[in-house]
Amino acid sequence: MKNKSLILLGSLLMANALMAAEKPNILFIFSDDQSFETIGAYGLTDIDTPNLDRLATEGASFTHAYNMGAWAGAVCMASRACLNTGNFVWNANENARECTKGTRKSWSQLMSAQGYDTYMSGKWHVGGMSAKKMFDRTGKVRGGMPKQVPAGYNRPKDEADYEAGWKPWDKAQGGFWEGGTHWSEVLADETVAYLEEKADSDKPFFMYVAFNAPHDPRQAPKEYIDRYPLDRIKVPENFIPSYPDQGEGGVPVIRDEKLVPFPRTEFAIKVNRQEYYASITHMDAQIGRILQALEESGKADNTWIIFSSDHGLSLGHHGLVGKQNMYDPAMRAPFIVWGPGVKGGTRIDAPIYIQDAMATALEISGQTPPDYVDYKSVLPLLDGRADKSYDKIYGAYIDTQRMILSGDWKLIAYPQLKKVKLFNVAKDPMEMNNLAGNPEYSETLKQLTALLEETMDEMDDPMTSLEKGDFPQSMKKKSKGH
Template sequence: MNIKSTIVRTLSFVSLLLVAQAEETKPNVLFIFSDDQVYEAIGAYGLIDIDTPNLDRLANEGTSFSKAYNMGAWTGAICRASRSSMNSGRFIWQAEAASQAIGKGELQSWSQLMAERGYETYMSGKWHVPEVSVPKVFDHTGTVRAGMPKQTPSGYNRPKNAADYEQGWKPWDTSKGGYWQGGKHWSEVLADEGVGFIEMAAKKERPFFMYLAFNAPHDPRQAPKEYIERYPLERIQVPENFVPQYADQGNKGVPIIRDEKLMPFPRTEYAVKVNRQEYYALITHMDEQIGRILAALDASGKADNTWIIFTSDHGLSLGHHGLVGKQNMYEDAMAAPFIVWGPGVKSGQKLDTPIYIQDAMATALDIGGEVPEDIDFKSVLPLLDGSVEQIHDSIYGAYIDTQRMLLQDDWKLIAYPKLKKVKLFNLEKDPQEMHDLSQNPEYAEQLQMMIQSLEDRMDSLGDPMESLSKANYPKKLKKKVEDH
């Protein structure tokens, strides 16, 4: 062997060694994803009376974002659209095509980009990106759930009253399947598998990227009976902005689809309290499973070099404005918790700068190296260290062809193109969105500015609707409106 080839081989070995050493020191990334969790549903925030000690720990030891939004959906299944954006890194109107490209091997998913940066990748729980096969884009998988647990017919239109509740379906009844399908609650299965992977990863030097996606607290809101009993109805408060019937509900506004049929019409305070009781119980049960995952991380010896990002795919109305689901543009449906915990992250900090929940993807890529230029979402790391004050100048939302939204500074515009109607709110003064200012002459100029800004944003994002005044929507984008 000549000297030249020896030098080349030595340099190659040194290069590989440096890469291996770099991978050893890269932080691990643990992404925990809930389903249908409204921002208020973390006890540490003091907005509702709910027990979430482990999420409280993440919030108290990390940084929370109080305005983290999903963009909406081109289909009734908001979670599908949200997860397509999360895993492709593309804004709403490009996410479905991007997911199809990932499925064909023409584009890389979030997990594949993390693997490219030296990470061993793992996924367990809810996926709901039907165009993409999980085993093809993750190194390891646990139990992958395609969508929601099976809802029973007796889980709808309930409870009409106390007698109806006593005679009807109970969330701890294991005979109806749902979260109990398979013999063990799905949240517990996810925790078992997450703990198992962490214990395996503890023996390795390679950094890991974990994608743990709970189905909770999506309906059917099933939890063991002792968790329901922690929330007697006298402990449950009805939302301040509760009304028995939302005025703009119907095919041209907020649709009456699956989610909205879980409670009777008109809404009653009793029905809202029971549904919220079951929702809180399922979240507390999920929180306990998150505690098991955090304990395993602590025991692994890798916690000091691990970042945790916790968020949900969107919020949930559950009585706010007389609505139940998430197919609307109000804060409770659009906004979700978003917590970042990790080395050097300021403890107990709460930031109110608006972000998208899918900024979690860009943040993880930033932790692992760099964010590709074709990713639409932004890393929140510059917000954490205070180097920038905002990463998005506005927040856009859309739901099929019936609703559009723009949040800009303290102002929020909700448009119903088919109803030829808009609503204007000042979130600083009216966080519950109870006072529509669109008909107030004092805010006429602000209203027109917001309408124009929304129209401009629709154009820049490739919104298939030509304009708010022309609620046209290409037929190829019209899908059956149902939630999964």
């Protein structure tokens, strides 16, 4: 009875918070390539993120937020199409074009219809959909990743190569420095200016603020690099020099994977993680500026913040570097909700999708998501109306990888290689002990395989079965990855 009373009280507090103002403001902050392990408050890596830590300690953290994967090497493009259409991965690409045609509404258009001023700045990268047409106003819209120069690949081979080679603070290398001011700082400048302008407005706002960081080229001012001497950096526990199923039919050897030399060395991974952490800490400082501007605008008490990233990044886990794989470091990202009525320090382990941000914002705005939105609001998990959103989590990468997560078990399938991997992620969160060949778990393997194929049908997966590995040629897009 006590627990039920607490749930009811929590529901009432959140309902009252949503009703306190006619329309709460919503600030969505999105990063690029940021793994779930890179929030300092979580203690998973030694990284400085004081402003994201503040959101986590004052808000709610969803510890298992997943991206579904992609139909091409640019995983971020698929992730953002899913986010802005509200559709699962195999339908999002086509429906992004439908939003452009006007036959359905995108996330921002639904917010606009609800009386919100909509604003977007930063990375967009949604094929077939123009940010300038979707939002009332935009700042600088970045089409994709900052330009990476040849010197930024295959490095560092050793200490001498590092000393003589590419440096993340060298503005002559372009990338995030193109234009003279780091792109993360440009985005913060624009966001702060918009918040200052909205201080005197009574109309609610929806802001979509999308950093390119910490995507490569992992650039930041030198003082941020200096905060991470290599003896502070640890390689992941599951680091190996090479992944055995990398190549055609498995994890692709495309652009992301070519940033670090083969075979992987601890030195090369440490340098790349150093630059990754520095980029995140620099971005965190810009988020701090945005939070301060929100406070100074007088709007903070009536504003919800959702923070996430389009997917994670491997960067040494399993000998991999990119995000074109089905392991947790590549598929999981941070997901934090901060706002009126949210109990600080809440941690929710129930699996969700990153793209649940859309349905969550729609519910906060007072509207029921249209039937064509596949993803779910996380508010029922926050206020006690539900203890889970999904019975299973699905993942896919073009025609080479599939994944299903159900309870404690995760299955990764490589249809072209005729190979599967089975992990008990509750006992083995680093996914190091493949149980697929263990007779003791043959029934579990059979059940997960059947569940995956059933889910593929539910998801309109263009691969008709794991046995055949069928996949329409039209979906086999040759991409260098972003």
